[in-house]
Amino acid sequence: MPLYRNVCLFTYIGVRYAATAHWFKDMKEVATSVLSPGCMDLPIDAGLWLKHFKSQNSNLLSQLDLKISKDYVWNQREMTSQGTPILELIEFGTNRIKYACGVVDALIRELKLASTAGKCKTLVVIDGFNAFTSSHTRIRDDNKAMVLPKQVSLAIPFFDITKSDWCNGAVVMTVDQIANKERRESYLPRYLLDKEGFEHLDPFIPILVDDYNVAEFDSMIEYYKDRKWIRNMTSSGQRELELITNRNPFVLMEQCKFL
Template sequence: MFIRQISRLPPKSIKLYSTSAEPAISTKIPKSSEVRTNEGNTSKHSSNNLGKYYQIPNEDKKILFSHGGLPKSFEKQAKTFGETCLMVRQPALEVIDYIKSSNLNKPTVRYVLYGDDGVGKSLTMAHIIHYGYQNGFLLLHAPWVANWYKRPKETANSTSMEGFIDLPFDAAGWLVHFKTQNAKLLPTLDLKTTKDYVWSKRETTPAGSTLLELIEHGIARIKFASDTIAALISELKQHATGGKCKIMVAMDGYNAFFHPITRVIADNKAKVHPSKVTLTQPFLDITNYDWCNGVCILSVDKLAASEGNRESYLPRYLLEKEGFEHLDPFVPIRVDNFNEKEFKSCIDYYLDRRWIQNNEPGFDQELKYLSASNPFRLMNICAPL
């Protein structure tokens, strides 16, 4: 009888109350200085900036994330707010501090971001990528590896490797992304190919050509885009090891390389294992430790895994035996839900943007319990209907 009476109550009469002594967030619109930091130089971000938002200039965003790297829901929110702001969080600061203190002349260190769904792994990576861009790293960025195996644009039999499958449009799209991100840096480095590349009887890229010429060839002749990526990555490893450049490798959903179930279909209608896709091996090679003057920022994600492999978000489970042994040793970086300070800062940012208008006393605690302080769930709860 009691349950029936409760179920008939109008929605506004049901409230969530906190049993703890946590103070409610002020209903006043916070000052901008309480929410934001004016420090746009990611090298200078420190513990003093934790929990505060910094703005990515539109020019930098266009260069870095025009072809992916920011979650679509976050992109939509940024467009609504008229600005792209990232919260300075501990995992990003931790990786940036490690990179600053690293000796890049030593073998490449691999950092693996991990955590549950919606905790902010992609945005943590975006913060680190912005740091790499501001500090002279060539960026080798795969925004979401799983797209190649779950949603390939087109497939074709490889002309250079028998039994392998090319993803020509995906490969050409990645080359455009690489060129866009590094358009300012590549001409100044003036990196050249170290050997001849023969594509067909009439098409070659001779030794001494610039890497930009190599990239342009792969974009113009998408039939050879996958092979161009393999050549480009091989050249980049050699140049970095020779001290001519430094490279930041960033791959979101890296564990997709090691899950056997894909939607890449061969001519005989059989599903193709990732190891038989020509894009796979070059990106595995660049995440090996047999080169220097670089860092690898990788994330593992349940959403990148095959169906039925989503019980745990831990790296050992998602990478499986092959992927774990490939990266071992690596530095695990856990990304978690908002802590108290971060949650308050996020709510204050929404208030600052006038995104939350119904800010009666206790509203913050209701949002906290409904979202469990998960950044993605909180963003969805506060989203428009």
């Protein structure tokens, strides 16, 4: 299935998430938000994202020595003070999972401010962004009512960082037919994002990503072989795989799971 990507230029600190839809259907824990009234927290998922972010960016963050711009109060006894290094903020979030969603929100805010001030450059990469505009999730509140993505505290900062109210960075994202449940009949961005999501991102540059051509398909098969994800693939088997997948990247990946 084709994908569209919104492309800008320049990168530095990477803000990445590659499985957005899983937050809304395969979440590890749901709790009433301690910092955002009316929202639900995904504390374990937030903690995992913070660890991933740190593993990707710790060296660069150490070099840049970015510090937070204001105090963040977590409870009556715990606070992250203005001037604290961003790495310490992240460390607090991974150690105090209860506040991990709040730390993600603070981190995204600080990166936007630092980028706008010219202290760093930030690349935001989100796969399946249309999951944020879906009208369906598996998350339920204390009353067993369905919670929309805009009521999930972990999703709010990622929706916020895709606004055009900051500079010195780039936002690259995909929309995907399998990222939400209720809109799958078309791969066009306007349909998948719905009116709210489309207007939120506008203006952007859409790029259609087609299925593999023959050379790309063969190259990907060689990559899978090299990584030993597939073994003992004959030339006739490769051609059969090309036929049944129609050289679609996602379908090829799914089929190769069983080889």
